[in-house]
Amino acid sequence: MNGEEFDQLVSFFDSMARTSWLTSIHNRLKEQSGSWKGAQVLDIGCGTGRLLLKGVEEAEHLTGVDLSSEMIKASKQNFFLHNRANKSSFLLADAYDLPFKDASFDVSLSTCVMFLLPEPEIGLKEMVRVTKTGGTITMLNPSVNMNQQNAFMYSKEHDIKGFEQTALLKWSNVSTRRHRYSKEQLTDILKGLGASSVSHEEVLGGLAMITTAVI
Template sequence: MNSEEFDELVSFFDSMARTTWLGGIHDTLKEKTGTWRDKKVLDVGCGTGRLLLRGADEADKLTGIDLSSEMIKASTQNFFFHNRSKKGEFVIGDACDLPFGDESFDVALSTCVLFLLPEPEVGIKEMIRVLKPGGTLAMLNPSEKMNQMEAFQYCKQHNISGFEQTAMLKWANVSTRRHRYISDSLTSLLITNGLEEVTHHEVLDGLAIITIAKKITR
């Protein structure tokens, strides 16, 4: 998908970020990263800024980057509506070529994004590059178990219907055609690229994985 295609999906992605299931995952991911107090936080593929808003009262500075100019407009508007404009900065850019200096952020996040990239490992390396030593990397990725049938069964078991079900099934469909992840492979990739203390936390009954890691302190 190119930036223009994402421009047309702002309403869908904003609604998806506010679903019970993805909103709950965002809450869990925020909790797993610990306090953002006085920290500089980056969200790669920030969409409409909903994840960053969770730490707006803590963080020193929140930065979102997205390929879509319309997503960036929506993020800016959401921060304005929540009276948090001074805390947020949003820029148009490529996850595989981040326009930030080395070791610029204390926390780097990415949810529902890396699996869309042609070369996800390049995006991961860029996130690691801009992290300060000792900084935290946090990602949400679909697991190898994710597919439309498993997602449908999850929705059925948990009484998820309507738009919430549609959003999950679309995520499942795209991830099946793009990239899904195994925890052990992610661990090896992150350790090879200078991270440590890698932990994985299954969500959606194992259909997706939250991964947390620390950049090695030299």
């Protein structure tokens, strides 16, 4: 993977982050990650920074990393427009080799990213490494049930139309070509990396899941 393949997709991903279905998931994911009050928060694969903006008034500092330089530019712009640039840092970085010391963050997040990696376990290991003991990592990933047919049926059942449907179907299509884990598989991986507890919450009717681990 390289960032250039995502550079031309900034507008698409920013619009996807504002769909009703992904906005709802982001809100739930933030709740599941615990309090951000006074916290150092990291988003791996931050896209255009929309998820981090949800906690900008609570967190001590928000850090986003992405493989795409254009996504980083868009994140900086979004925080500038919200007059919160002083509370944020956005860096071009690889999820396999995060440029942070061990135990740097209270909350580490990753949405729609880890499943894309050729070797997700390497990214998960890094995510655990940079999270403080007692801190949380929270992720959104497609489940083993995610595929284009099931996503299409879900969109029909919930009256998801237009771009919102297109974005969901594109995510489902990519998912079938990458990694999809069961709850048990993710639990085993995360506990093997040192997580003390792992929980999962199904979203999108079981097509995806929010996973939260305490380190």
